[in-house]
Amino acid sequence: MKRLVQKLACRAIITALMFPGIAFGAGVQDREVIIVPVGTVQADILEDLKEVLTDRFDLDFTIIEPIQVPANAYNPERRQFYSGDILEYLSGTYDNKKVLAVIDEDLYVPELNFIFGQAEIPGRCAIISLTRLRQTYYGLPEDEAAFFERVVKEAVHELGHTYGKEHCSDGTCVMFFSNSLQDTDKKSSYYCAKCIITETEGH
Ligand SMILES: [Zn+2]
Numbered sequence: 001m002k003r004l005v006q007k008l009a010c011r012a013i014i015t016a017l018m019f020p021g022i023a024f025g026a027g028v029q030d031r032e033v034i035i036v037p038v039g040t041v042q043a044d045i046l047e048d049l050k051e052v053l054t055d056r057f058d059l060d061f062t063i064i065e066p067i068q069v070p071a072n073a074y075n076p077e078r079r080q081f082y083s084g085d086i087l088e089y090l091s092g093t094y095d096n097k098k099v100l101a102v103i104d105e106d107l108y109v110p111e112l113n114f115i116f117g118q119a120e121i122p123g124r125c126a127i128i129s130l131t132r133l134r135q136t137y138y139g140l141p142e143d144e145a146a147f148f149e150r151v152v153k154e155a156v157h158e159l160g161h162t163y164g165k166e167h168c169s170d171g172t173c174v175m176f177f178s179n180s181l182q183d184t185d186k187k188s189s190y191y192c193a194k195c196i197i198t199e200t201e202g203h
């Protein structure tokens, strides 16, 4: 029962985000977020993601042309891409804009085996990786709906970081740290009442 109330509360608050001026309001200089495909990324995923994020946030999302994966980000020993290098590239390339990068390569940071995404906290640039969100990565039959739900959660999570939100201890909050796909599946795609982005933070 408690869980139900929690979920309803989050949905009510998110609805408020959909009205211009309530969140991300007057103080926002540039409400545009560019979605940057890094390397080859399935176009329909980007379109679907853009649609969901546009519904959720009072921001304008634009998908731009894909860019090449920055070559220096590849670590041949780990056979993964270092997300810090990619974020640095994005930050230096698209100054003044909020950036949500999407990549279909495996990402890491030195202290972890892999990451689903990373963002500047707070900042402008965020990146999510699709690779480990697919069932097929784990040798399971593909589940498109589950995959897309995970993509939305990771995108909302990383965008939350760009607004200064840290990890949340509430396992159902989208800002909960996902150490595994189970963690991602368990949490919702919504901010809890504590993590919701307010008007004063939304710029
Ligand atoms: Zn995080």
Ligand SMILES: [Zn+2]
Pocket: 168, 169, 170, 173, 174, 175, 176, 191, 192, 193, 194, 195
């Ligand atoms: Zn939270």
